[in-house]
Amino acid sequence: MAAKGPLETIVKPLPGLTSWAGGKRNLARRLGDRIDADKHRVYVEPFAGAGHVFFARTRRRPVEIINDANGELVNVWRCWRRHPEELLKVILSVPFARQEFDRLMSIEPDQLTDLERAGRLLFLQRARFGGRLDNRCWSMGTTSRARTPERWRKRLGEAAERLASVVIENRDFAWVIQRFDTPETLFYLDPPYWGAEDAYGRGCFGPADFERLRAALGRLKGRFLMSLNDTPEVRSIFAAFRIETIETSWSSRKPGDQAVTELLISGVRT
Numbered sequence: 034m035a036a037k038g039p040l041e042t043i044v045k046p047l048p049g050l051t052s053w054a055g056g057k058r059n060l061a062r063r064l065g066d067r068i069d070a071d072k073h074r075v076y077v078e079p080f081a082g083a084g085h086v087f088f089a090r091t092r093r094r095p096v097e098i099i100n101d102a103n104g105e106l107v108n109v110w111r112c113w114r115r116h117p118e119e120l121l122k123v124i125l126s127v128p129f130a131r132q133e134f135d136r137l138m139s140i141e142p143d144q145l146t147d148l149e150r151a152g153r154l155l156f157l158q159r160a161r162f163g164g165r166l167d168n169r170c171w172s173m174g175t176t177s178r179a180r181t182p183e184r185w186r187k188r189l190g191e192a193a194e195r196l197a198s199v200v201i202e203n204r205d206f207a208w209v210i211q212r213f214d215t216p217e218t219l220f221y222l223d224p225p226y227w228g229a230e231d232a233y234g235r236g237c238f239g240p241a242d243f244e245r246l247r248a249a250l251g252r253l254k255g256r257f258l259m260s261l262n263d264t265p266e267v268r269s270i271f272a273a274f275r276i277e278t279i280e281t282s283w284s285s286r287k288p289g290d291q292a293v294t295e296l297l298i299s300g301v302r303t
């Protein structure tokens with residue numbers, strides 16, 4: 034993999050693409066600072082989700098790869114990068130209404146074009162609580178803010194530019210780790226929380242997947258940083274690595290939510 038040129042280029046931090054279950058909005062700045070401080074040429078997110086951490090960083094690396102197993106989400110990344118103007122038209126054409134929410138919930142995405150699929154997911158994620166894919170309820174209330182065309186245009190343009198040189202994959206994490214591991218790689222991993230693996234579709238990620246993850250991380254030539262919820266099972270499975278705690282809150286939109294401790298696991302063997 035060619036990784037020439039400066040090690041880093043300073044870029045403006047941006048918000049994630051959309052609300053997403055397990056999205057690290059509240060931790061993004063702190064994780065981004067920590068990742069920025071590491072000297073790596075290749076940056077890889079095998080569980081990129083909506084990219085809250087990816088976009089919070091202020092250093093662009095010569096090679097950057099994002100991946101997620103969710104094909105609908107990866108389609109949003111691709112459309113956002115390649116067709117921001119067209120995506121804006123689709124977004125603005127959808128009336129922000131409960132009836133539209135119900136209509137889009139009932140449509141199979143494979144009946145739509147890629148741009149329509151991307152618009153559908155962005156609309157549904159904005160309107161349902163917590164960004165959970167299994168949440169079928171319209172949750173817009175008096176505290177919800179509609180996004181203006183000007184704000185959408187700015188957001189789409191800035192993120193499309195940031196994504197211009199990024200490789201976007203739609204694979205299982207193990208393939209991505211093996212394919213992009215080099216001594217100059219830093220992986221940031223944000224797998225589904227232990228015990229909440231159904232948030233992305235039934236049976237999407239279970240205990241056997243955490244074992245596969247541990248095995249893949251144990252073979253790395255590069256370094257990694259991983260965030261996970263603080264449970265005895267997680268501490269036990271990843272006991273061979275360095276484990277720190279970090280305070281945060283689980284919140285989708287409102288302040289004053291439940292304070293929790295999460296784990297930051299890194300590739301320095303104890």
Ligand SMILES: C[S@@+](CC[C@H](N)C(=O)[O-])C[C@H]1O[C@@H](n2cnc3c(N)ncnc32)[C@H](O)[C@@H]1O
Pocket residue numbers: 049053054055056057058079080081082083084085086100101102103204205206207223224225226233237238
């Ligand atoms: C906790 S979320 C990531 C959130 C992201 N860091 C953010 O801030 O938006 C976990 C992600 O892992 C993805 N995922 C689940 N199983 C996967 C697998 N086997 N390989 C790759 N991605 C997977 C889910 O689709 C989900 O987007």
